[in-house]
Amino acid sequence: MKAILAEGETCWRVEHADRAAVIVDAAGFFKHARSAMLKAERSIFMVGWDFDTRIDLIPGDAKDDAPEKLGDFLNWLSKRRDEIDIRILKWDIGLVNSVTRGETPFYILSWMFSNRIQLKLDGAHPSMSAHHMKLLVIDDRVAFCGGIDMTVGRWDTRDHLEKDKRRRSPMGFEQGPWHDATTCVSGPAAAALGELARTRWELATGEKLEPVDAPSDPWPAGLEVDFHDIEMGIARTQPEYEQQHQSGEIQAAKLAIIKTARKWVYIESQYFASRVIAEAIAERLAEADGPEVVVINPEGAEGWLEAKFMDSARIRLMKLVRDADRHRRFRILYPVNDARTSIYVHAKIMIGDDRVLKLGSANLNNRSMGYDTECDIIIESREDGDAISQRILALRNGLVAEHLGREPSEVEGEIEEHGSLIKAIEALNRTDGRGLVEVPMRELTPDEEMLAESGIADPERPTGVANRMSGYLRRRRYTHA
Known part of the structure; x- marks a missing residue:
């Protein structure tokens, strides 16, 4: 049978992945994303439909000194590692969601005018279109790509327990069970996803960014590898x-x-x-x-x-x-x-x-x-x-x-x-x-x-x-x- 992957038709690029893993449900994603970001040496690049700085990445499960909540965690990283460039690209209309749901404007406003953590809004799309891709790229070495937004209401385990208190919103409201999935990849495939993130950044801001060159290996601690040394589209x-x-x-x-x-x-x-x-x-x-x-x-x-x-x-x-x-x-x-x-x-x-x-x-x-x-x-x-x-x-x-x-x-x-x-x-x-x-x-x-x-x-x-x-x-x- 003819291969599915064909550059320019069914995919943009075919790239080598040293490692690839499928992560089911956001409890796993948030945990592994936090682990990878803790290993960053040069760059953390987040591209998505929505982010909520108030969410708890590992509710009640912290085993280190780093904060659990997303906004506090990113500020903590930026203050301790001056060499890390942290960038967040968020759908521009998604900013309305942040305001209406009661998210504090402190992080949003400070990051929009900061050189330490840069938050930009992506309005490079047709009217009423959404910037919907969800990428997290660390040092161009490891990248997450999937369906999970780092926002309220996403965290859940594969058990999907009834009335799980860990799913409560930052305002204390009960959140229902939620099923989701993402991937984590390393190698040239991660670098290609970094290139895609930089392309989106340039379209949204006019600023051209250079590829990241770092010797790090920010693969999340404890994340089981599903695929070794594969070509992926x-x-x-x-x-x-x-x-x-x-x-x-x-x-x-x-x-x-x-x-x-x-x-x-x-x-x-x-x-x-x-x-x-x-x-x-x-x-x-x-x-x-x-x-x-x-x-x-x-x-x-x-x-x-x-x-x-x-x-x-x-x-x-x-x-x-x-x-x-x-x-x-x-x-x-x-x-x-x-x-x-x-x-x-x-x-x-x-x-x-x-x-x-x-x-x-x-x-x-x-x-x-x-x-x-x-x-x-x-x-x-x-x-x-x-x-x-x-x-x-x-x-x-x-x-x-x-x-x-x-x-x-x-x-x-x-x-x-x-x-x-x-x-x-x-x-x-x-x-x-x-x-x-x-x-x-x-x-x-x-x-x-x-x-x-x-x-x-x-x-x-x-x-x-x-x-x-x-x-x-x-x-x-x-x-x-």
Whole structure:
């Protein structure tokens, strides 16, 4: 089969990673990010949709003298290590979130006018577009890339305990269970992510930064390596804006994974709202011997307005897919914890068979395919049954096991017995306690039908790009093998 990774099509760059790890849920990410930043010698570069200086990175688990809260921690680092350049690039409209939720302006204002820690706002995007990629790069040696924002409401463990006090907001409010994921990589791949961060900085500020040259190894203490010495792809979504050209590598990669899957496509996403992706899934489900497709979503979108648009779009696309699913190979499910409280799914993962893993910031919605800035990493096996293939399967089984409250070995055993991911989930699923629940289908009201197709909240492309890109991407769907 033709390789998924192709520079200029399904990815921006293919780079070598000495080490790569998948980190599931934000308790692990915050802990390992803090560990890596403590090892920084020259540079800490944070790029994201949102940051909240008040969050506790390791609630109640500090074993050193460094502060636990993000703002205090970064100030503590900057005062003790004059040689470290700390830069934060935050989506400009995200500043409104900081003010309205009660975050103290002390850090924001001081960092915006500081040389020690520099905070800049990224407004280099079309109107109402979001700067959505989430990067943390240390010394150009280690980089985190995924779906987790360093902000309020993200911290959680893989247990997703009911009413866990460690999840409380800085204002003391209870926060629900939250599922998320990111990656950590080292080597040239980390340096390439550093280059991408510097490119965003230059677009937003006009300041050109030089690459970082440091002898450090800021790999987080205790972080298990999933992949050694691999080639990995870095894929982007970039909207056309001034001198920036449109890039749709992430959508092309998703379509290629769906088209080439033989047995299973496993997806975790905050939304199911991209018609292009839904149509590609429907085509494969209509095949007599096509793959199973399992989508893990939240029960519903956050907020009243978002739910009106995104949940309506999901129902419409669920109907499209289910109409094509004559062989019953599609499931869309949401996870619940031991108390049957729904777990909000914010992870953005796609796994095709045991062959390819894609993880990053991009959802299954139109914005992530062409209107917002996104960054995903792609790890591809080159040979059936190799070490990469085995680890991709193990990671998928671990994710399914987390949602079912089971052991990965149980998931593996049931898949081997049934030859089906769906049958394995059904065999292990519980009707009480931890498990997965089917997203219900219903009829849309006329108003919801209009919202689902309007594209107001979830545009595909900036004005003038849509027609050019849609024709190209539709051709890619039929020619990629």
